[in-house]
Amino acid sequence: MRYRRRGLDITSHTLLILCVIVFFLPVWMAIVAATHTQSSLYTGVAPFWFGSEGFGNFLAVLSDPVGRLGTDATRLLVNSTIMALGIAVGKITIAILAAYAIVFFRFPFRMLCFWAIFITLMLPVEVRIMPTYKVVAGLGMLNSYTGLILPLIASATATFLFRQFYLTVPPELLEAARVDGAGPWRFLRDILLPLSKTNIAALFVIMFLYGWNQYLWPLLITTESDYMTVVISLKRMLTSADNLVPWHTVTATALLAMLPPVIVIVLMQRYFVKGLVDTEK
Amino acid sequence: MATFQRHRLTPWILLAPQLAVIAVFFFWPAAQAIVQAFYIEDPFGLGHEFVWFENFARIFTSFEYLRALGVTALFSVSVAVGAMSLALLLAVQADRVIHGAHSYKTLLIWPYAVAPAVAGVLWMFMFDPNLGLLSAGLENLGIGWNHRVNGGQAMLLVILASIWKQMSYNFVFFLAGLQSIPKSLLEAAAIDGAGPWRRFWTVTFPLLSPTSFFLLVMNSVYVFFETFGTIDATTGGGPGGATRTLVYKVYEDGFEGYDLGSSAAQSVILLILVGLLTLLQFRYIERKVQY
Numbered sequence: 001m002r003y004r005r006r007g008l009d010i011t012s013h014t015l016l017i018l019c020v021i022v023f024f025l026p027v028w029m030a031i032v033a034a035t036h037t038q039s040s041l042y043t044g045v046a047p048f049w050f051g052s053e054g055f056g057n058f059l060a061v062l063s064d065p066v067g068r069l070g071t072d073a074t075r076l077l078v079n080s081t082i083m084a085l086g087i088a089v090g091k092i093t094i095a096i097l098a099a100y101a102i103v104f105f106r107f108p109f110r111m112l113c114f115w116a117i118f119i120t121l122m123l124p125v126e127v128r129i130m131p132t133y134k135v136v137a138g139l140g141m142l143n144s145y146t147g148l149i150l151p152l153i154a155s156a157t158a159t160f161l162f163r164q165f166y167l168t169v170p171p172e173l174l175e176a177a178r179v180d181g182a183g184p185w186r187f188l189r190d191i192l193l194p195l196s197k198t199n200i201a202a203l204f205v206i207m208f209l210y211g212w213n214q215y216l217w218p219l220l221i222t223t224e225s226d227y228m229t230v231v232i233s234l235k236r237m238l239t240s241a242d243n244l245v246p247w248h249t250v251t252a253t254a255l256l257a258m259l260p261p262v263i264v265i266v267l268m269q270r271y272f273v274k275g276l277v278d279t280e281k
Numbered sequence: 282m283a284t285f286q287r288h289r290l291t292p293w294i295l296l297a298p299q300l301a302v303i304a305v306f307f308f309w310p311a312a313q314a315i316v317q318a319f320y321i322e323d324p325f326g327l328g329h330e331f332v333w334f335e336n337f338a339r340i341f342t343s344f345e346y347l348r349a350l351g352v353t354a355l356f357s358v359s360v361a362v363g364a365m366s367l368a369l370l371l372a373v374q375a376d377r378v379i380h381g382a383h384s385y386k387t388l389l390i391w392p393y394a395v396a397p398a399v400a401g402v403l404w405m406f407m408f409d410p411n412l413g414l415l416s417a418g419l420e421n422l423g424i425g426w427n428h429r430v431n432g433g434q435a436m437l438l439v440i441l442a443s444i445w446k447q448m449s450y451n452f453v454f455f456l457a458g459l460q461s462i463p464k465s466l467l468e469a470a471a472i473d474g475a476g477p478w479r480r481f482w483t484v485t486f487p488l489l490s491p492t493s494f495f496l497l498v499m500n501s502v503y504v505f506f507e508t509f510g511t512i513d514a515t516t517g518g519g520p521g522g523a524t525r526t527l528v529y530k531v532y533e534d535g536f537e538g539y540d541l542g543s544s545a546a547q548s549v550i551l552l553i554l555v556g557l558l559t560l561l562q563f564r565y566i567e568r569k570v571q572y
Contacts, residue, residue, distance in 0.1 A: 012374035026403040101295035131310035154306040213396035215510030261394035
């Protein structure tokens with residue numbers, strides 16, 4: 001392309017690299033702070049280079065009860081993992097089934113079901129927290145994994161993505177399957193699911209991040225530290241200190257809290273970008 | 282569309298889990314929120330009284346609520362403008378350079394995976410009044426920083442943390458939008474003598490307007506709901522309500538103030554706001570289909 005200019009290319013690269021560095025700076029400061037002791041941190045401005053603790057602070061928060069939380073970060077990470085996986089797998093499973101029914105079957109009240117599911121797109125859990133909390137309390141699900149997971153599965157984003165995708169499946173495939181004597185379950189298992197692999201992967205990334213990063217819901221329904229997630233534990237750590245914030249453990253926990261989702265997004269970037277652009281359109 | 286016809290029961294078995302979950306955790310609570318909005322309940326649950334629109338009237342005459350509305354509006358606009366302009370600037374650069382566009386995407390996309398609360402904590406460390414890097418820098422410039430007492434600074438802190446996290450989302454969409462613009466259009470403009478600056482404003486930018494509009498809505502939705510974590514972990518709505526958004530107020534009134542009627546009425550108002558935003562977005566989708 002003859003209208004390209006070399007000088008501009010250099011400006012572009014400089015700008016991009018600069019921003020990459022600026023975006024990484026808070027994380028770098030946190031990594032460095034997590035390798036210091038509290039007393040070496042509080043000698044002045046936060047240091048730029050590693051301290052004497054190495055992985056000591058990480059190991060400490062993973063094995064010993066953190067602050068006044070009464071639980072260690074390993075437990076918190078396990079809880080977050082269960083919640084994120086539960087939401088991702090749960091949403092994808094019920095969405096595949098529901099979208100399959102709506103696209104490939106004709107039955108009374110089909111459109112009513114469709115709209116009932118559709119309308120849930122409009123209401124995130126934050127809007128109906130109080131009554132949802134009461135329902136969950138009434139069912140005895142406070143401080144339980146079911147209570148953490150089920151209410152967050154009640155939205156239709158995944159159902160919609162699968163519906164859109166199923167609509168693009170050529171009708172000949174179904175005809176052929178029927179001619180060969182395949183029933184609906186067989187068609188789902190042997191033809192539709194293998195075709196949906198990319199979509200499942202994309203949704204998995206999005207839902208895993210969504211589940212892992214939840215804040216308000218786990219904050220409400222986990223009063224016992226045994227079910228607390230790592231993301232909501234941070235606030236308690238910040239406020240539980242006497243006067244000085246124990247930044248060396250807070251940063252270590254914050255880094256542990258962001259590591260799994262960041263790994264997922266970097267490894268599955270291709271699916272993630274596709275899923276994001278597809279679901280939102 | 283070919284369908285399975287002689288199966289009466291199968292679709293209901295398939296739909297059962299989804300319908301059960303949305304009935305119990307969505308429709309039932311949503312209906313209760315609407316009913317509750319018309320009652321005033323005793324904080325100890327001893328009695329309740331049907332009051333028509335009194336809860337709503339109370340909300341709209343309350344200084345605290347109007348303030349929360351203002352905070353939410355300022356927050357939304359700042360995050361949308363900040364995250365979108367930065368994302369557009371970077372996406373244009375990444376789209377220009379032939380080598381490395383993909384690496385830049387990886388290097389810029391990861392903040393999306395960071396929880397809003399964690400983003401808040403990372404930035405709070407940067408601005409810690411005792412040992413924060415940025416607060417120390419500001420100190421050198423003669424600006425005292427303490428977001429625990431200064432409302433404006435607390436607001437700036439949550440805005441920065443939100444822009445930092447939302448930028449990557451906007452970047453992904455802008456880059457996808459830019460890459461779908463036919464290169465021949467830009468080449469034609471170049472042959473006609475338009476420089477890079479002119480090409481951007483007359484060709485690229487208008488073609489990106491549907492993406493921009495969509496992102497505007499998404500950024501507002503983000504600020505409305507997801508920033509709850511950022512706010513709660515860092516400022517707790519304070520100091521003195523300076524960072525109390527609408528959702529944060531629903532939470533405070535319901536779970537700390539036990540004013541259930543008001544909290545429910547606020548939920549209903551939020552519900553209507555989100556409904557309007559969703560409608561706007563559908564208009565956008567419809568417009569796009571017509572292209």
